[in-house]
Amino acid sequence: MDDITQRDLRSLVHATADQSTLDCLAGLSAESLFDHRDGLGNEEVCRLTYRRLRRLGEQLGPSSKLLADPSRLFTTLEWCSVTSPSLFLATTLHTCLGLGAIDEFGAGRDDIGDWIGELDSMNSFGSLLVTETGLGNSHIGIRTEAVHDPLTGEFVLHTPDAQAAKLMPNVGLDGVRKLGVVYARLLTSGEDRGVFGFVVPIRDENGPLPGVSITALPEVPFLPLDYATIGFDRVRISARSLLHDSARLEPDGRFHDPLGGPEERLLRSLDVRHRAWAASAAALAAAIRTTAALAVRFAADRRTLSRSAPEQPVLSYRSQQLPLFDALAQSYALTSLVNRVKREWSGAASDPDPSWSSGFRRTIGLVKAHCGAAAERIASECGQRCGSHGMFAVNRFVGYLGLGHVLGPAAGDSRLITLEAARAMAAGTAYRPPSPRITQPNRRDVSQPRIALDLIALRERGLHETLADGMRTAVRRGQPPFEAWNNRSWLASEFVETHVTRLALEALLADADRLRDGRGKDAVTRLASFFALRHIAGNSGWYLAEEVLTPQQVRMIPVALNLLCERIHPDAVSLADALLLPGSTVTAAAQFSPSS
CATH class of the missing domain: 1.10.540 (Butyryl-Coa Dehydrogenase, subunit A; domain 1)
Known part of the structure; x- marks a missing residue:
C-alpha cells in the first residue's frame, strides 16, 4: 500500500x-x-x-x-x-x-x-488492597475491619484471621515506599456500615510500618511484580484516612450514608475498578496489535523450502495465513471496539448510542474480559507461528501471553464479570437484544460482512432468548437460584462472547466506512469479513441446528476464507505495520535474532 x-x-x-x-x-x-x-x-x-x-x-x-x-x-x-x-x-x-x-x-x-x-512525586507508589485470601475474587465477603474510635476519631484497622489477609497487592519489595488504599468494613457504634477505602501508609525505606505484616508471594514469571499477602494488627490510622465519598461520619460515631446500606456502598466502592477495566482493555488491545504485527512481519520475511514449491516466504502458505490473518482481523476489530470504549469513557464519542450508554460500565468489563482471552490465545498462536524465535523473551510473545493470562483474574475476575453481565442482560437490565434486518439468511452470501453481522446478531438474539426463557422456566418450576444459574453458565458465556463479537464487528465496519482511501477501505473490509466468518465457522453447529444456514452454506465457508486469504495477502504487511504503536520500543526490525 x-x-x-x-x-x-x-x-x-x-x-x-x-x-x-x-x-x-x-x-x-x-x-x-x-x-x-x-x-x-x-x-x-x-x-x-x-x-x-x-x-x-x-x-x-x-x-x-x-x-x-x-x-x-x-x-x-x-x-x-x-x-x-x-x-x-x-x-x-x-x-x-x-x-x-x-x-x-x-x-x-x-x-x-x-x-x-x-x-504524584512517586516518593511512594500506590496500590489498591481489596481481594482477600479466603474468598478469592468474591468481594462480597470482605472481612478486614476498620473500627471507629469516637474518643480519638481514629480507626483501628485489623485483619481478624489469616483468611482475611489481603491477597496479591504489589507491596512486597524491600526499600520501596508504598501508600495503599485498603478496603475494609467500617464499623461504628458496633454496626457494619459497609466497605470503604482507607488510605494507609504500608511501608517505607526501612520496611513495613508498625502493625503491618507482609509476606512475599512466590514469583509470577508471566507478569513479575512484588506481589504479597498483607495483614494488619490493630493498626491505628488517622480520621482523614477514611475515603467517605458521599457518606458522613460524625465525631461521636453517628453515621449517614445516602446510598442506603452496606450492599449499595460496596457496589459504589468497587466503581474504581471500571477505570482499571478500561485501562486493561486498552493495554490488551495494544499487545494484541503488536503480537499480530510482529508475527506477520516475521512470516513475510522468513523464507522456506518445500518439496512441492520453490523457496518463498512462510506467509505464502495457507497454514500460516489462516491463523495470522485471523490475528490481524481480531487486532483490527478489537482495536475499533476498544477505541469506541475509550471515546465513550472520555465523552468524545461523535455518535453516542443510547444502547451503549445504558449499560456502558458493564460493556467495559466485557471488553476487558474478551480482550484478555484474545491476547492470551493470539500471543500463543503467533508465537508458535514464529517457531523457535517465538520462544525468545526479546520477541515479546511470552510477555504478551502473560499479560493476557494475568489480567484474566486481575482487577475483577473476567469469568465473574462475564457471568454477572450475562445474568443482568438475561433479565433485560440495560440491554435490548439486537433486531437483525436479514430475511431468509439461508439464501444469502455469508461472506458479505453486513450479512455476516446480521447472522451474528441473530445468534446473539437466539442465545439471549434461550437463556432468558430457561431462567424463567427454572423460576416457575421452583428450581433453586444457584442450580438454575449454574446449569446455564456455559450458555451465558456463549451469549456474552457473541454479544462482544457483534459489537466489535459493528465498530470495525463503522471505522472502515470512514476511511477515505478506497484500497485501505477494501483491505479493512476484507478483515471484517474474515473476522465474522471465523466466528460463524466456529459456531456452525448452532446455525445448522437452528436452520439459519444450510449445510451447503457452511461447507462454503472454508472456500470463502481461502479466497479472503488470497485477497488479504498482498496488503498483509501494510496492515501489520499500521498496528505498531508509534514511538514504542518495539520495532518491526531486528526482533528475531537470538542475539538481539
Missing part, C-alpha cells in the same frame, strides 16, 4: 492516541532504561519496573494530571503494555487504582493533598 493508505490505516488504529504524549514517550523509548533485559531475577525485575515507573513520572508529569486526561492516560498505558507488561501493571495500580480511589472517593476534600503529592 502507498503512504496515503498507510496513514489512513494508522488513523483508524491510533485514532484515540494523544500525539504529544506519544512524542514524550518516544524519548523514553530511546533510553537504555527501557531496553529489554535478559537474565534478571524476580527482585531485579521488580526494582527495574519501579525505576521505569519513576522515570515515566518524571517525563510525563504528575500522575493526578495524567489521571484527569483519559486520552493521555490510555496512550501512556498502551505504550507501557507494549514496552513492558510489568510496567503497565505497576502504572495501572499506582495511577488508576491507588491514586484513582483517592481521586474518586476523596473528591472535593482539602485534607488529602499530601497523599496525592506523595503519589
Whole structure:
C-alpha cells in the first residue's frame, strides 16, 4: 500500500492516541532504561519496573494530571503494555487504582493533598488492597475491619484471621515506599456500615510500618511484580484516612450514608475498578496489535523450502495465513471496539448510542474480559507461528501471553464479570437484544460482512432468548437460584462472547466506512469479513441446528476464507505495520535474532 493508505490505516488504529504524549514517550523509548533485559531475577525485575515507573513520572508529569486526561492516560498505558507488561501493571495500580480511589472517593476534600503529592512525586507508589485470601475474587465477603474510635476519631484497622489477609497487592519489595488504599468494613457504634477505602501508609525505606505484616508471594514469571499477602494488627490510622465519598461520619460515631446500606456502598466502592477495566482493555488491545504485527512481519520475511514449491516466504502458505490473518482481523476489530470504549469513557464519542450508554460500565468489563482471552490465545498462536524465535523473551510473545493470562483474574475476575453481565442482560437490565434486518439468511452470501453481522446478531438474539426463557422456566418450576444459574453458565458465556463479537464487528465496519482511501477501505473490509466468518465457522453447529444456514452454506465457508486469504495477502504487511504503536520500543526490525 502507498503512504496515503498507510496513514489512513494508522488513523483508524491510533485514532484515540494523544500525539504529544506519544512524542514524550518516544524519548523514553530511546533510553537504555527501557531496553529489554535478559537474565534478571524476580527482585531485579521488580526494582527495574519501579525505576521505569519513576522515570515515566518524571517525563510525563504528575500522575493526578495524567489521571484527569483519559486520552493521555490510555496512550501512556498502551505504550507501557507494549514496552513492558510489568510496567503497565505497576502504572495501572499506582495511577488508576491507588491514586484513582483517592481521586474518586476523596473528591472535593482539602485534607488529602499530601497523599496525592506523595503519589504524584512517586516518593511512594500506590496500590489498591481489596481481594482477600479466603474468598478469592468474591468481594462480597470482605472481612478486614476498620473500627471507629469516637474518643480519638481514629480507626483501628485489623485483619481478624489469616483468611482475611489481603491477597496479591504489589507491596512486597524491600526499600520501596508504598501508600495503599485498603478496603475494609467500617464499623461504628458496633454496626457494619459497609466497605470503604482507607488510605494507609504500608511501608517505607526501612520496611513495613508498625502493625503491618507482609509476606512475599512466590514469583509470577508471566507478569513479575512484588506481589504479597498483607495483614494488619490493630493498626491505628488517622480520621482523614477514611475515603467517605458521599457518606458522613460524625465525631461521636453517628453515621449517614445516602446510598442506603452496606450492599449499595460496596457496589459504589468497587466503581474504581471500571477505570482499571478500561485501562486493561486498552493495554490488551495494544499487545494484541503488536503480537499480530510482529508475527506477520516475521512470516513475510522468513523464507522456506518445500518439496512441492520453490523457496518463498512462510506467509505464502495457507497454514500460516489462516491463523495470522485471523490475528490481524481480531487486532483490527478489537482495536475499533476498544477505541469506541475509550471515546465513550472520555465523552468524545461523535455518535453516542443510547444502547451503549445504558449499560456502558458493564460493556467495559466485557471488553476487558474478551480482550484478555484474545491476547492470551493470539500471543500463543503467533508465537508458535514464529517457531523457535517465538520462544525468545526479546520477541515479546511470552510477555504478551502473560499479560493476557494475568489480567484474566486481575482487577475483577473476567469469568465473574462475564457471568454477572450475562445474568443482568438475561433479565433485560440495560440491554435490548439486537433486531437483525436479514430475511431468509439461508439464501444469502455469508461472506458479505453486513450479512455476516446480521447472522451474528441473530445468534446473539437466539442465545439471549434461550437463556432468558430457561431462567424463567427454572423460576416457575421452583428450581433453586444457584442450580438454575449454574446449569446455564456455559450458555451465558456463549451469549456474552457473541454479544462482544457483534459489537466489535459493528465498530470495525463503522471505522472502515470512514476511511477515505478506497484500497485501505477494501483491505479493512476484507478483515471484517474474515473476522465474522471465523466466528460463524466456529459456531456452525448452532446455525445448522437452528436452520439459519444450510449445510451447503457452511461447507462454503472454508472456500470463502481461502479466497479472503488470497485477497488479504498482498496488503498483509501494510496492515501489520499500521498496528505498531508509534514511538514504542518495539520495532518491526531486528526482533528475531537470538542475539538481539
